[in-house]
Amino acid sequence: MTELQTLARSDDYQITLHKPDGPDGDPVVVTFGGMPSGLAPGGFGTRFCLGQGWTTIYVAQRALSQYQGLDLAAFRAAVAPVVDGRDVVCYGSSLGGYAALYYGGTINARIVAAAPRLPAWPPITTPQMSIPLVHEPLHDVPRSRSAPVVIYDPRVAHDRTTVERMVKPAYPDVRLVELPHFGHTVLAAIAAAGALPTFMAALIRDDVLLPLDMPTDANPGWHLRKGQSLASAEPRVALDHFRRFFDLAPSSRSLSVLLNHLINTGGIEDAQSLLDRAEDMGDPDLVLSPHVTKRATKAGLVLQRRGATGD
Template sequence: MKTLVSHADYRVTLHQAGDRPADTVVVTFGGQPSDLSDAGFGTDYCLKNGWDNIYVAQRYGTQYQGLSVDDFRAAVAPAVTGRDVVCYGPSLGAYAAFYYGGSVDARIIGGAPMFPAWPAFANRAYADLPITHADLTEVPRSSKSPVAIFDPLLPRDLRMVEQMLEPAYPDLRRVEYHGAGHTVLITLQQSKQLAPLLLSLIRDDKAIPIEPLQPGMPIYHLTQGRLLQRSDPDGAIRELETSLRLQPARQPLAILIALLLRQERLDEAQALIDRVEASGDRNLTIIPSARDKIRAAGLRVSDDLR
């Protein structure tokens, strides 16, 4: 392991898979919840496959705004010159792969690219974050056709692709996984399709076909529940309950509670809340916004967020 640069806002670390530099080096970027560290998203996976890894970490909450393209290139270019270089990341890390990848003429792979503080989103949660990054069309562009893996049913994810990425990269290759959600890489992993897809992209620069979501996968039933909320509320409730039964998780729980409240099925909502709180399962924590709706409906919910 070798630290290429360390700064209060970022850290860039090289991990070598073998005794000598590998032909391929994969630069990976931490997602939004990540913080300064020497290793992170993709490090173990790259080394296991015989690729060197350069891990780029951001200070928590900065969304890479403390790292300029010039500083990234100064740190990374000497280590990747003459090699096949790939930039890869999830969500915020995917945005970073696109933002910095052109400066080292990398092949770029992004899983659900997202820049939460993008001014176009007007997200008040990030109103105080100083934006130092230029528009993607104004930073160095890679000569290689990049890949975005995403769920086009998500409006914000689709907007990122169409309004940020494609203006900079008209040759963008879309790998669409309908209903996979924003955590599309996790969904691909659950369906045992992530490893073959990444191997094909990194080794051969080719995207293999993706099999659609299937019944029995939690995300399949979550997606069906979300889509049926207005046209078939009873069907939506059944789908969300199935998703929760297969994999306890906060998102389907919050959607199910909100739907039961909208349908004024208060006894069912209260029974669900009581059952969830009695379970002690941290995966079933009721999020604050859902607690506000529960109390507004006159139902009982504890103050314990576990």
């Protein structure tokens, strides 16, 4: 039975130790909750780490606080008694990936960050995500002796900016795993390809970067983003990707994307055939966005009983 121990807790954070059954061997893996998470004893990575037989520490934030209520000294005071003198890895995704980078140096951890992002960081923030920042810049906090591994899609603007302007100034030797067109949720894409347990276990256990042969044909998000990148320069190739996106994941979004591209490129007959096909599928969720509905009506397309109207 897993042993739980609260290492630290406040209104802003909770840090919980999980010890699996069996010998307590290295590594110790510290994981961090992402943006939608809140105070909890376990979360991102906890089950995976315990399944590998690793001791793990979960660091939770008060919802939407972006870890600004947890300073470096409090973090180190909580986890140092467990990790000092041991092989330790900090691991997170998105906001959790940022946290792995920010806190990892203070315990000299190896760091694995997937699509790291601090939503309130001025170069990428939006009014909805902006909160007062009390963290120091990443390049001013203690640096781990090991070069971190960052897994990301370089075509996602905010992730690329984070890597170029936040991570590289702090860690010029960062080891980058680039997965173009797989989006911000790169770990989900790796998991969907069935590669996450093997890839991540090797990386965390032995610090070994295995080759990632990521299949693309069955990944609807990859086809969407690939099509978007080609829409202007190679519209016919982009059309193939948008068709595949719709075939793999019929939805309001994929229908609207494909129809909009057909209208843009003058494929009105194909656009009407698509609408007829969507109608025959009988899925009430296959409705066009209001914007594309207006464009379709203006182009003379018959929407039949689609049920979507423009405003």
